[in-house]
Each structure stands twice: as structure tokens, then as C-alpha cells.
Amino acid sequence: MSTEDSTPFYKSDHCSLFTDHCSLFTDHCSLFTDHDPWAMLRGYEPLSLCDWPGKVTAVLFFGGCNLRCPTCHNARLAWEPQSLPPLDAGEVLKKIDQDKTWLDGLVITGGEPTILPELEQVLNRLKSFNLPLKLDTNGLRPDVVKLVLEKDLARVIAVDVKGPWDKYPQLTGNKVSSQKAQECLEAIFDMAIKYPHCFMFRCTKVPDLTEDDLQIVRSYLPQGFSLKEQAYIEPNI
Ligand code: SF4
Secondary structure: OOOOOOOOOOOOOOOOOOOOOOOOOHHHHHHHOOOOHHHHEEEEEEEEOOOOOOOOEEEEEEOOOOOOOOOOOOHHHHHOHHHOOOOOHHHHHHHHHHHOOOOOEEEEEOOOHHHOOOHHHHHHHHHOOOOOEEEEEOOOOHHHHHHHHHOOOOOEEEEEOOOOHHHHHHHOOOOOOHHHHHHHHHHHHHHHHHOHHHEEEEEEOOOOOOHHHHHHHHHHOOOOOOEEEEOOOOOOO
């Protein structure tokens, strides 16, 4: 998801529930034919100090993404998750159970975890460890985010805002129009007003973004929210 998230332990060389997404996000649907979300678990970082500010977390990386950002730092995980070996989800869950006494929380990231089938099932299973959950997303599935909030499935939703609306096509590999991005992210911002303690917003300062662009992104956020800028790390493809 982000460029500064920790590297999953699959040692890559670089480091969904609803029907209305398929018109926007057709090319990933074939990844999920068996509807087993755990089959898309392709990375696990048992100890991270940087994926949830102030917390010691473990991070689960799910493959697949609805975007094709040319600057993606996890491109293989996002676009070719089948090329990475699946993890034994049972072993990962066992490890979380062993470590839960000293972990502060769990981070669910990708790729784009909101495109997972049965995301609800995954979050409910992880919630059973009685650890708070943080879900990373690009914000383009506001319907999924809404459900996660309404069902209290995550403590925090971290949303990557890619840039000004007019740059979304170029920043996402033409996977989303400016209009659609605005519509989705504004739905997210409305939720943030309603659930102010549940959101954080980030933007990775990729080469195509200027300081003025970042200022525009800041102006989108609801009152009281700040934008966490993330340094861009060149993809190692
Ligand atoms: S949203 Fe963009 S940067 Fe994030 S995983 Fe998908 S393609 Fe990569």
C-alpha cells in the first residue's frame, strides 16, 4: 500500500464483499475465484514499528490491487500475487496467537485489502485475538470501508490519497477517473467526519506530485485532519 510500510517476510524483491466494484476493477476479480481470502495472504511481518504510529504491530499483506500506480512499491504483491508463494494462514494465525501478549495491534494491508472476498471474515478472525486492527486502503471502495466501520471491524482506517483529483488517472495507471476518485474519496471524508477517531490520511510524495499538489490534497481533508506525507521509495523491479 504505502511505500514506507515494512517489507513482508516473503522477501519479495520489491518491496472485497460487494458486487458494484466489478465495472471499475475487473482485472483482479479472476484472482479470487475460490473466494478464500486467506489464499491471498502473501506476506507476514511479525514485528513492525512503523506501520501504525506509536504501536508495535504485526502486518498481514494480502495480494491483489484495483489500481496500477506506476510508482507502486509492492507491484508484484499488488499485480502478480500468484507469483508469490501463498503463506500457511494457519501458521500465521498461530504466530499471532503466540505474540498477542506483546503486540499492540494488527495491520491489514496489501495490495488493496478492500478487494478481498470475505474481508469481513478475515477481520472477524483477526479481531478474535482481542487486538485492535488497522486497515490500509486506497479509499476507492467506500462501500467496504463503510461496512467495516458499521460492523466495528477495525479501529483505524488509513487512507492513501494519491493526489489531486485531476492527477488520479496518471497516478493510478488509468484505473480510475478523476470523477470516480473524487466521488469515492469524498464518501470516505464524509465517514471521517462521522467517525473522526477512526481515520488517518496519507499521501506518498511520488515524483509526479508537486508541493502545490500536496497542498491541494490537504485542502480536501475534513477539518481537524492532517495529511501524513510519506517519502517515495523507488520501486526495485
Ligand atoms: S494502490 Fe497503487 S501503490 Fe497501492 S498497492 Fe495498489 S498499485 Fe500499489
